[in-house]
Amino acid sequence: MRLRPAFLAACLLLVGRGILSAQDRRITERLDPVTADAVQHLVDSARTAGLPAEPLVQKALEGSTLGAGGDRIRAAVSVLFAQLSRARAALGTSASDAEVTAAAGALRAGVPADTLQHLRALRSGRSLVVPISVLADLVAEGTPLDRAYQSVFDLARDGRPDDDFLALRRREVRQAVGAPDPADAQAPKPAPDPPAKP
C-alpha cells in the first residue's frame, strides 16, 4: 500500500502542530505539570482565537517568580484570558497585540469597554497603546474616570503625539501628591509691571 505524498505532508503538519501546542519551555520548566498544562491550554486557545498569547505566558511566569501557588496562577491567567477576549471584542480584529494587551489592562483597571471603542474611533489609524495605557494608569491611581477620560480624549481628538499622553500622566501624578510641576519652575517668570509713575 502506497501513501500519497499529500497525505504524508498532512500527517507531518499535524505532528508539527501537536509538537507546537505542547511546547513552551518557559512554562513547562517553571510551573508544576498541572498548572503548565492549564496555562498551555489557554495559550493555545489564545492563538487559535487571535489573541496575544505572550501576556498569558508572562502572567504565569510572574506568578512562579513571586511564589504564587498553582491555583492562583491558573486563576490569574484565566482572568487575563477573559480580559484579552473582551479587549479584542472592543477594539476589533484590526487592533494590534500591543493594543489588545493595553486594553486588557485598562479593563482590569475599571475602564469600560465602550470607552475603549470611543478612543478607537477617535484615533483611527494611529496606535492606541499609549493613550489606553495612560488612561488605565490614571484610573488605577485614583483619578475619576470621567476626568481621566476627558483629559485623554482631548489629546486624542487633537491628534497629539504619545509623549503628550505620558506628560499628562506625570502632571496628574504630581497634582495628586501636591508636588510642583518642574516645567512651571523652569519657565521664565513674567517681568513685574513697572512702577506706576506719579
Next chain:
Amino acid sequence: MTSFRADPPEPDDETLRRVVAELRRPVPLGPGIDQRALAAIRAGRDQTASRPRRWWLGAAAAMAALAASLLLVVRHANPPAATGREREVVLRLVAPASSAVVVVGDFNDWSPVATPLQPTASGEWTVRLDLRPGRYRYTFLVDGREWKSDPAEPPAPDNDYGPPTSVLTVT
C-alpha cells in the same frame, strides 16, 4: 386526470437473431494492431517507472512542511527576539543599605537572575534596558527577599500575586 403508460413491445425471434448475429460479427482491427498494443504497454511501463520520482518530490514537500512546523515550534518556544526599534530605558531604585537588587518583569521572563542593578556611590541602583515600544510590568527584588515597586512609575492595576508591581510604558 389519469394517465396510462404503454409497455414496450416484446422483441420477436427474428429481431433477436439479427442482434446476436451483429454481436458475433468480428470487429476489424486493421493492420499493425499488435505494434500499437505493445507501444501502449511500453508507455504504461514508462509511466510506472517515473512514479518514484514523483514520490521523492512528495517526500521533499512533506519534509519542508515538517521543517516549517519545527521552525514555528522554535519561534514559540523562545521569547520574542529583539528588533531594531528598541529604546533605552533606565530603571532606578534608591536602596543604600542593600547588597543586591535585581529587576524581574515582562522583559526578562520574570527571571530573578537575568537583570541585576548596579550600585552607585549615592546609594542608588540602576540598570539600562533596551525595550521595544509597549507596556511592561515589573518589580524589584532587594537582597533576595523583599519586593519593591518602582516609585517612579504607576502601580500595575492587575496585581494578582501580592507583591507590589509597577507598569512601564515605552513609546
